[in-house]
Amino acid sequence: MSTEFEPNVVAFLCNWCSYAGADLAGTSRTHYPSNLNVIRVMCSGRVNPLYVVNALQQGADGVLVSGCHPGDCHYMEGNFYARRRFTLLRELLEYVGVEPGRFNMSWVSASEGAKWKDVVGEVTKKAKEAGPFKQFRRAKINW
Amino acid sequence: MVNVDKLKEIARETISRDDVKYLIGWRQGTYGFRAAPYFMSTPEEAEELIFSPLCTNNLATYLTLAEKLPVPRGQEPDSRKVALLVKGCDSRAVVQQLVEQGISRERVLVIGCPCRGVIDQKKVEAKFPDVREAVSAVWDGDTVVFNLPGGSVAVPRQEVLAGKCLTCRYPNPVIADVTVWEEVAVWGSDDYVDVRELEAGSPQQRWGFWEEKFASCMRCYSCRNVCPMCYCEDCVLDRLNPQWIMRSVNTAENTAFHLARAFHLAGRCIECGECERVCPVDIPLMKLNRKLTKEVRDKYAYEPGVDPEAKPLQASYRPDDKEDFIL
Amino acid sequence: MDMKKVRKEKFADFLATLAEQKLYAPQKVGESLRFAPVTDSGKVELEMSNTTVPPKSVFFPQTETLYRYEVGNTEIQQPAMGGVDIVLGVRPCDARAQVIVDSLFGWDYNDPYYQERRKATVVGLACNKPCVNCFCLSLGGGPASTVGLDLLMTDLGDAYLLQPLTEKGEKLLALAGETVETAAAGDREAAESLHGQAEQMITRKVETAGVAEKLPGLWEHSLWQETANSCLGCGICTFLCPTCHCFDIQDEVEGLEGRRCRMWDSCMFKEYTLHASGHNPRPTRRERTRNRINHKYSYFVQKFGHTACVGCGRCINYCPVNIDLVEILRQVKEAL
Amino acid sequence: MNNKPKIGVYVCHCGVNIARTVDVEAVREFASRLPNVKVVRNYAYMCSDPGQLLIRDDVEKEGLNRIVVASCSPRMHENTFRKTLAAAGLNPYYLEMANIREQCSWVHEDREEATAKAKKLVYAAVAKARLLEPLYEKEVEVEPASLVIGGGIAGIQAALDIANAGFKVYLVEKTPSVGGRMSQLDKTFPTLDCSACILTPKMVDVANHPNIELLAYSQVEDISGYVGNFDVKVRKKARYVDVDKCTGCGICAEECRLKGRIPSEFDMGMGKRSAIYLPFPQAVPAKYTIDPERCLYLTRGKCGKSPKCADACTAGAINFEQQDEIVEFKVGTVIVATGFDTFDPTRKPEYGYADYDNVLTGLELERLVSASGPTGGNIVLGEGENAFVPKDIAFIKCVGSRDKSVGNEYCSRVCCMYTAKLAHLVEEKIPGANVRIYYMDVRAFGKGFEEFYDRVRREGIRYIRGNPSEIFKRGDKLVIKVEDTLAATPLEDEVDMVVLAVGLEPRKDAREIIDILRLSQSADRFYLEAHPKLAPVDTATDGVFLAGCAQGPKDIPDTVAQAKGAASSALVLLSSGKVKIQAQISFINENTCRGCGYCVEICPYGAIELVTISRMGNPVQVGRVNEALCKGCGACAAACFSGSAQQKSFMDRQILPQIAVLGVMR
Amino acid sequence: MCNNANPYIPYVATIEDAWFETVGERCVKTFKVTLDDPVARKNWRHQPGQCAMVGQLGVGESMFCISCSPTEGDFLRFSIMRAGKNTQALHELEAGDKLTVRGPYGNTFPVDEWKGKKILTIGGGIGQAPLRPIVEYVKANLDQYAGLTMIYGARTSGDLCFKDEFAAMSGRDDLSCHLTIDVEEEGWEYNVGFVPSLLMDLSPSPENTIAITCGPPIMIRFVLENLKKLNFADDQIYTTLENRMKCGIGKCGRCNVGSLYVCKDGPVFTYATLKDIPEAFA
Numbered sequence A: 001m002s003t004e005f006e007p008n009v010v011a012f013l014c015n016w017c018s019y020a021g022a023d024l025a026g027t028s029r030t031h032y033p034s035n036l037n038v039i040r041v042m043c044s045g046r047v048n049p050l051y052v053v054n055a056l057q058q059g060a061d062g063v064l065v066s067g068c069h070p071g072d073c074h075y076m077e078g079n080f081y082a083r084r085r086f087t088l089l090r091e092l093l094e095y096v097g098v099e100p101g102r103f104n105m106s107w108v109s110a111s112e113g114a115k116w117k118d119v120v121g122e123v124t125k126k127a128k129e130a131g132p133f134k135q136f137r138r139a140k141i142n143w
Numbered sequence B: 001m002v003n004v005d006k007l008k009e010i011a012r013e014t015i016s017r018d019d020v021k022y023l024i025g026w027r028q029g030t031y032g033f034r035a036a037p038y039f040m041s042t043p044e045e046a047e048e049l050i051f052s053p054l055c056t057n058n059l060a061t062y063l064t065l066a067e068k069l070p071v072p073r074g075q076e077p078d079s080r081k082v083a084l085l086v087k088g089c090d091s092r093a094v095v096q097q098l099v100e101q102g103i104s105r106e107r108v109l110v111i112g113c114p115c116r117g118v119i120d121q122k123k124v125e126a127k128f129p130d131v132r133e134a135v136s137a138v139w140d141g142d143t144v145v146f147n148l149p150g151g152s153v154a155v156p157r158q159e160v161l162a163g164k165c166l167t168c169r170y171p172n173p174v175i176a177d178v179t180v181w182e183e184v185a186v187w188g189s190d191d192y193v194d195v196r197e198l199e200a201g202s203p204q205q206r207w208g209f210w211e212e213k214f215a216s217c218m219r220c221y222s223c224r225n226v227c228p229m230c231y232c233e234d235c236v237l238d239r240l241n242p243q244w245i246m247r248s249v250n251t252a253e254n255t256a257f258h259l260a261r262a263f264h265l266a267g268r269c270i271e272c273g274e275c276e277r278v279c280p281v282d283i284p285l286m287k288l289n290r291k292l293t294k295e296v297r298d299k300y301a302y303e304p305g306v307d308p309e310a311k312p313l314q315a316s317y318r319p320d321d322k323e324d325f326i327l
Numbered sequence C: 001m002d003m004k005k006v007r008k009e010k011f012a013d014f015l016a017t018l019a020e021q022k023l024y025a026p027q028k029v030g031e032s033l034r035f036a037p038v039t040d041s042g043k044v045e046l047e048m049s050n051t052t053v054p055p056k057s058v059f060f061p062q063t064e065t066l067y068r069y070e071v072g073n074t075e076i077q078q079p080a081m082g083g084v085d086i087v088l089g090v091r092p093c094d095a096r097a098q099v100i101v102d103s104l105f106g107w108d109y110n111d112p113y114y115q116e117r118r119k120a121t122v123v124g125l126a127c128n129k130p131c132v133n134c135f136c137l138s139l140g141g142g143p144a145s146t147v148g149l150d151l152l153m154t155d156l157g158d159a160y161l162l163q164p165l166t167e168k169g170e171k172l173l174a175l176a177g178e179t180v181e182t183a184a185a186g187d188r189e190a191a192e193s194l195h196g197q198a199e200q201m202i203t204r205k206v207e208t209a210g211v212a213e214k215l216p217g218l219w220e221h222s223l224w225q226e227t228a229n230s231c232l233g234c235g236i237c238t239f240l241c242p243t244c245h246c247f248d249i250q251d252e253v254e255g256l257e258g259r260r261c262r263m264w265d266s267c268m269f270k271e272y273t274l275h276a277s278g279h280n281p282r283p284t285r286r287e288r289t290r291n292r293i294n295h296k297y298s299y300f301v302q303k304f305g306h307t308a309c310v311g312c313g314r315c316i317n318y319c320p321v322n323i324d325l326v327e328i329l330r331q332v333k334e335a336l
Numbered sequence D: 001m002n003n004k005p006k007i008g009v010y011v012c013h014c015g016v017n018i019a020r021t022v023d024v025e026a027v028r029e030f031a032s033r034l035p036n037v038k039v040v041r042n043y044a045y046m047c048s049d050p051g052q053l054l055i056r057d058d059v060e061k062e063g064l065n066r067i068v069v070a071s072c073s074p075r076m077h078e079n080t081f082r083k084t085l086a087a088a089g090l091n092p093y094y095l096e097m098a099n100i101r102e103q104c105s106w107v108h109e110d111r112e113e114a115t116a117k118a119k120k121l122v123y124a125a126v127a128k129a130r131l132l133e134p135l136y137e138k139e140v141e142v143e144p145a146s147l148v149i150g151g152g153i154a155g156i157q158a159a160l161d162i163a164n165a166g167f168k169v170y171l172v173e174k175t176p177s178v179g180g181r182m183s184q185l186d187k188t189f190p191t192l193d194c195s196a197c198i199l200t201p202k203m204v205d206v207a208n209h210p211n212i213e214l215l216a217y218s219q220v221e222d223i224s225g226y227v228g229n230f231d232v233k234v235r236k237k238a239r240y241v242d243v244d245k246c247t248g249c250g251i252c253a254e255e256c257r258l259k260g261r262i263p264s265e266f267d268m269g270m271g272k273r274s275a276i277y278l279p280f281p282q283a284v285p286a287k288y289t290i291d292p293e294r295c296l297y298l299t300r301g302k303c304g305k306s307p308k309c310a311d312a313c314t315a316g317a318i319n320f321e322q323q324d325e326i327v328e329f330k331v332g333t334v335i336v337a338t339g340f341d342t343f344d345p346t347r348k349p350e351y352g353y354a355d356y357d358n359v360l361t362g363l364e365l366e367r368l369v370s371a372s373g374p375t376g377g378n379i380v381l382g383e384g385e386n387a388f389v390p391k392d393i394a395f396i397k398c399v400g401s402r403d404k405s406v407g408n409e410y411c412s413r414v415c416c417m418y419t420a421k422l423a424h425l426v427e428e429k430i431p432g433a434n435v436r437i438y439y440m441d442v443r444a445f446g447k448g449f450e451e452f453y454d455r456v457r458r459e460g461i462r463y464i465r466g467n468p469s470e471i472f473k474r475g476d477k478l479v480i481k482v483e484d485t486l487a488a489t490p491l492e493d494e495v496d497m498v499v500l501a502v503g504l505e506p507r508k509d510a511r512e513i514i515d516i517l518r519l520s521q522s523a524d525r526f527y528l529e530a531h532p533k534l535a536p537v538d539t540a541t542d543g544v545f546l547a548g549c550a551q552g553p554k555d556i557p558d559t560v561a562q563a564k565g566a567a568s569s570a571l572v573l574l575s576s577g578k579v580k581i582q583a584q585i586s587f588i589n590e591n592t593c594r595g596c597g598y599c600v601e602i603c604p605y606g607a608i609e610l611v612t613i614s615r616m617g618n619p620v621q622v623g624r625v626n627e628a629l630c631k632g633c634g635a636c637a638a639a640c641f642s643g644s645a646q647q648k649s650f651m652d653r654q655i656l657p658q659i660a661v662l663g664v665m666r
Numbered sequence E: 001m002c003n004n005a006n007p008y009i010p011y012v013a014t015i016e017d018a019w020f021e022t023v024g025e026r027c028v029k030t031f032k033v034t035l036d037d038p039v040a041r042k043n044w045r046h047q048p049g050q051c052a053m054v055g056q057l058g059v060g061e062s063m064f065c066i067s068c069s070p071t072e073g074d075f076l077r078f079s080i081m082r083a084g085k086n087t088q089a090l091h092e093l094e095a096g097d098k099l100t101v102r103g104p105y106g107n108t109f110p111v112d113e114w115k116g117k118k119i120l121t122i123g124g125g126i127g128q129a130p131l132r133p134i135v136e137y138v139k140a141n142l143d144q145y146a147g148l149t150m151i152y153g154a155r156t157s158g159d160l161c162f163k164d165e166f167a168a169m170s171g172r173d174d175l176s177c178h179l180t181i182d183v184e185e186e187g188w189e190y191n192v193g194f195v196p197s198l199l200m201d202l203s204p205s206p207e208n209t210i211a212i213t214c215g216p217p218i219m220i221r222f223v224l225e226n227l228k229k230l231n232f233a234d235d236q237i238y239t240t241l242e243n244r245m246k247c248g249i250g251k252c253g254r255c256n257v258g259s260l261y262v263c264k265d266g267p268v269f270t271y272a273t274l275k276d277i278p279e280a281f282a
């Protein structure tokens, strides 16, 4: 057993593009790190920014939100709203001292299985570099 | 020049109107350098009205803070207007409340008071630490004159104005049904120097700055309650089901509380500074809010609370919004 | 009992000897002063009018674990209780307040968590310069009141005079050993004169006698609405009040580990009394404000025989909208 | 009533697909210890009949009420297992899937890692499953009628198809007559059949069809409701002519004081009409209309001693008192066939359209060559003594198309062919005419197009590759400055007439319909279809379809084909009589909603509106979701600060435990 | 009285049986539970009117009245209406599951003082829960009382708790049971109409009678009015208050009406006590 730090990444994927892209990565038997776990939502526009805060609080070392490329949203505009929200959230997180690699966003289409693999690799790598998330981890403070 | 007599005159007229429930203004506080919010419903009460450098409170918050008692069956709810004195910053809150439909335009009567900056109570107290009685103040040119028991003292504005006033770009109300006197010249500009300073540090340094601050929060919710934009019937910050933030007070929950609060105000905060002012443990909340105001301005050329017809920032987008960090 | 004193240059050493036990004293946390465990005696801050957060936070922490458990299991583990030996730098008003709170945590059911901490030795610090809104005199207290203290310190300028009041206080002095010396002849007089001066400085006064009797008759008085108009319904006045003691109980779970804990709550919050049916017996800030004042000045008196206010002035100092208890009391007195 | 969640977890081997990499037995063992889990089973192929039977049996025997299937992607088999649940008598939405194949066994190699992850995914699914709520797919009845907006060939065709299938159609046309652009054309490429000859019968059919209610000279004011149940409000503009009385004899127009003084829209301003007019002789309905902006009586309150038209009309049809009329009706589907505008060439001033009379647009030339046109089909320019027949004629293609500088990047798809057609007609009408065409490309992609292009070229029409930079006047002639890019020589070509092959643009009033139906626009500003390939006639709003040039430039055959497509899509709904409404939609807690309207702004389907409710006697504004319009994207839920808007099956309180599991579990 | 040195620590209890009393959004489920610790079970003493904190580790605890009489046996019963987080989670429990219980808390109905008197209970909806122990207690000691009359109403027949028990009660002459629902329903053979008006129809005499009422605030208000009309004296009328509470032991602050803590000085009050507390019926 290696004692190297293995980050824990929580990812929110839209059903139509990114989740399908991840499925394609699977069907194509692409291999990627197992640190990332997916929560499926219908649209990246469904992801409440507080989920990200919550995930970090509850033990995630990295968070990813992934949706369709701009203009491809199954619901037309969900990812545009998501983009605005998460741009701001990311600024805010970094500003209070969350390392830049912790929160990520990507556009992965249903045909981009290969890109999904890259994204997982990238996000995992970044979270690994950032190390275990401690800043406002809920971890039983004062229990 | 500020003419409080004229203000009182207008106030008396306003209160006398049948369609006005009450007028919210300021009066001299009970001690030190304070003004207190003042609800007037009879013309006589207008006598106590003041408008001075002490009038820091943003009264717009009372438009949405009003709690409604159940209306007994067969009775009509009171639909009279609420009249309100606003400074420049306060007026932006009114505009943003209109944008978010927190109030309806027919229900408010806005009396605009062009403002020359209000004081930061703590700065003044540091200057005059031993003053116990209630002290009034007036503007005079580029100074604020305090009528201390031992005689008046003029202090340069720069030394006592609240932080929000030093960078104020809207000293004149952006919305008003009546404006009381002539507009004042804009003196401020905002480069977000304070925010940039903090941004320049490493993540560790930034967290180092915030950790202690967040840890010291008592979660008294004053910052939320005073905010004119925070008027959810049931706020997610203290909701129990689902529970986003535990009620226990510690760094993790407090940080989540502050992130959520700040985020919910992104594109909505009009920088009235009230949250920071009320905090009993002096958490520099404006440094947090202003980070987002800055990003909102830089990234989306958006400024809340100036255009009542504007779409809310977080409920709009542009296809070509920047997305440099997206993989 | 013998008075001692500790010279300021030795004060750090004095604290260091005390800090061998679990010592709490005012320190800066974030931007505010509150009682915190002393790890570095240099950080102890006694040049203050008073701490922002009263020392009740030591005896009754804002968040406190009642017990722990594993989810799905029924085994309950009590946490270690106590953990406080000395609380130093307590202003006389806050010490009196703690005595008031004692009656609550001691009536009928004993609150073990609280009582265990209350065993600590309380070292008071007389006020040489009361704050603008102190009105302790109106409530039977004073800048050098000794109620609830085991030891009273008075800042004499170059030294602190240490006046033991109880056995616990004596013990503490014994513990301090070499760092303290016997007080000089004039020290006591000097201290008393300082106390007198401090008393003179307190300008805020209000007649509190008769308030308890009068309040029930003012139930429907317009004063409550007028006061509540500008109230924000925040937790400042109650969280910072040394006598306010309301709390909430919540379960918190992390993975499979859980705890039931309690945390300060405030009667000024609207959720505080909200019923499951949506009915709220105190639906607006008018009722809540009325309850706050009545609780302190009438109900508590009826139940425990004394006012639940010591005149520390915190609620006045920190209320963001200048709701002023002294002013309310004055109105109560004047009301017809 | 909420019963204790009793969860069955089914771990699929998927042959060896999962089992090879994931220790399914370990996962099973792990899952059996999770809260509320009652039954856990492994099986080779969960999706197989025996696999599904396993679930059904357990539901029956063990009283399971939530099912977690750990297998492949829910995108693959969610529906399969929903049906299994339904068959077992459970609500199909009590299903949660853990994707341990695509997300796990297929993408990880290390057995230990993959097993650990599979456990985690199963745990998260269990955490959510215990909070699932039953959902019900609602059905709504479809009003057996359709609204067609726009009476061009697209609208006409769609209306006829639907009407012929036996459903009521309301055809709303803005102008006094149906026909659209096609009625202005002379001949149609590539077959050169006479436009009027093929269109007029259809127009007449529309007017006479028992199932079609033609609302010409009308405008849709408002559409509310949702698929199957749209409430439509149409404004019938006052014609000031009683259509029941008007016989279409035209005496009124003959008598009108303004006869021949008003440029005719139909003839592109080249012909003149009266203030009371029929747009063109074959107009349907063949009823006269008074132009309220021109009529002397209507604009000035006075027309000589008395209005001449009224005096002349023996049928007594003139009625100056007539008012706009609002008609309201209900339909189940809507077809938008509002067509296009031609590009306004004044936006390319270098072509001198505004300055020189002998610079024409293609559509103007259509009128000139038409036998029913202002010149009776003779190509004559100038008036009276100055009239002349042009000999040297140049066409310029792609005017306003494929041109970033005017914001139109797209190809208008008809100009190449109509240019060829018009060039051919010119050649035919003016013997010996010298015709050349300046072009960038020739796109002859349609059926018979290349052949037609070939034919025209063989007729002696010259194609010169070049993009004219300027047109100016030299003496009587127009000079075209251009570089022949094939020969790489600059030219100054002197001609008598220039025809600009203007492109097709979205209508200037396109916003009206966008606002009414909440349609979106694609980058080219035409109405956006739901999917460019798979749903080219649908829109994002269920029950609303697109036909013809409203969706993008196209020729008549494509227009008709699309119109038929739209009609058949509408008919699917109309004839089934019912539509199913999504179950995983959003709802708003009216007790906590702050009425800020963010959700209203954000919902791409306009599914939320603000309504005023009474909160203990106090009026408050809250959002309310129209269940039939919501598509369940959940965008509103993420936007709602107060957490009042929630999406069923994806509620915050269902997702937070998932996050907790994925975060806390290491 | 909780025997624990630490009054916050609950007993662990097992659900023996659980069933739904009513249906709908705010349905009521009754739990029959026994404490796991045999000593605690032996020492547990409660009287009609008392309450206990019932909860689940990991969710939370809430106050409920003990809806059985000690005369019924060595177990506890709680009838719990689904209202929010805790109650929703409690409703998910079934026989065999574990609970936490602390108590008993609060004062009691003075059932012993009442001996020799006629007992009249007037309940509405879930408000019958605190009245049930009285009914059971009096039933068990019927010879010591001058009679028992029970008036109980709910919105619909589906909202009536303890239906089966009422069936068993009819056909006895020493006690009478009057049921009512707000509006007519098919198959309903008892009264129709609101509880306060049924009270007036029955017009019980105040003579040697104790009236106890419990139910929604609006019902209580009218019942009290009517009892006064029927000349009941203030100290002949009892009711219980159910203010929100967290600790149950007079510390957490929120349940007070005036200077009284509902958790300690209540939940049982006479009208004589409450009528001078303006907050009591807020």
Ligand SMILES: Cc1cc2nc3c(=O)[nH]c(=O)nc-3n(C[C@H](O)[C@H](O)[C@H](O)COP(=O)(O)OP(=O)(O)OC[C@H]3O[C@@H](n4cnc5c(N)ncnc54)[C@H](O)[C@@H]3O)c2cc1C
Binding pocket: B240, B241, C271, C273, C274, C275, C276, C277, C278, E051, E060, E061, E062, E063, E064, E065, E066, E067, E079, E080, E081, E082, E083, E084, E085, E086, E087, E088, E126, E129, E130, E241, E242, E243, E244, E245, E246, E267
């Ligand atoms: C003395 C007493 C006896 C009671 N007896 C019964 C009984 O026999 N049967 C029964 O069904 N209910 C009884 N209740 C009410 C019961 O305590 C509440 O319904 C329950 O606490 C709701 O908890 P929850 O977690 O489900 O709701 P939450 O999710 O906590 O909250 C839902 C709503 O309930 C309110 N609430 C929370 N805690 C309480 C509380 N303790 N009391 C009132 N409202 C609260 C909240 O403000 C919120 O609005 C009694 C209450 C008291 C004080």
Ligand SMILES: Cc1cc2nc3c(=O)[nH]c(=O)nc-3n(C[C@H](O)[C@H](O)[C@H](O)COP(=O)(O)OP(=O)(O)OC[C@H]3O[C@@H](n4cnc5c(N)ncnc54)[C@H](O)[C@@H]3O)c2cc1C
Binding pocket: D149, D150, D151, D152, D153, D154, D155, D172, D173, D174, D175, D177, D178, D179, D180, D181, D182, D185, D187, D188, D189, D190, D218, D219, D220, D337, D338, D339, D340, D342, D362, D363, D366, D414, D418, D421, D507, D512, D513, D547, D548, D549, D550, D554, D555, D556, D557, D559
């Ligand atoms: C110069 C030229 C020559 C062409 N030659 C040929 C050719 O030879 N062969 C060929 O195949 N194609 C040709 N085309 C293309 C052809 O004109 C179109 O394909 C066809 O007209 C598209 O029909 P439509 O019904 O979509 O739109 P339109 O013909 O534009 O009809 C739209 C109708 O909707 C009405 N309308 C618009 N808005 C509203 C509203 N809000 N409410 C109610 N009614 C409304 C309009 O008044 C109009 O009647 C030519 C086009 C041009 C410009």
Ligand code: SF4
Binding pocket: B216, B217, B218, B219, B220, B221, B222, B223, B224, B275, B278, B279, B280, B281, B282, B283
């Ligand atoms: S006002 Fe200050 S202490 Fe209170 S909740 Fe806000 S940040 Fe925390």
Ligand code: SF4
Binding pocket: B223, B226, B227, B228, B229, B230, B265, B268, B269, B270, B271, B272, B273, B274, B275, B276, B289
């Ligand atoms: S967040 Fe603070 S500064 Fe911004 S509007 Fe609210 S109170 Fe004012």
Ligand code: SF4
Binding pocket: B222, C230, C231, C232, C233, C234, C235, C236, C237, C238, C268, C318, C319, C320, C321, C322, C323
């Ligand atoms: S501190 Fe002031 S504003 Fe806040 S609740 Fe108390 S009285 Fe109201």
Ligand code: SF4
Binding pocket: C097, C237, C240, C241, C242, C243, C244, C296, C308, C309, C310, C311, C312, C313, C314, C315, C316, C325
């Ligand atoms: S009520 Fe105010 S003055 Fe009295 S003890 Fe509390 S905080 Fe101090």
Ligand code: SF4
Binding pocket: D588, D592, D593, D594, D595, D596, D597, D598, D599, D600, D622, D623, D639, D640, D641, D642, D643, D644, D645
């Ligand atoms: S966004 Fe939320 S709070 Fe605002 S109107 Fe919609 S549901 Fe209500």
Ligand code: SF4
Binding pocket: D585, D586, D602, D603, D604, D605, D606, D607, D608, D625, D629, D630, D631, D632, D633, D634, D635, D636, D637, D647
């Ligand atoms: S889920 Fe999407 S479609 Fe449904 S109401 Fe919300 S935003 Fe509109």
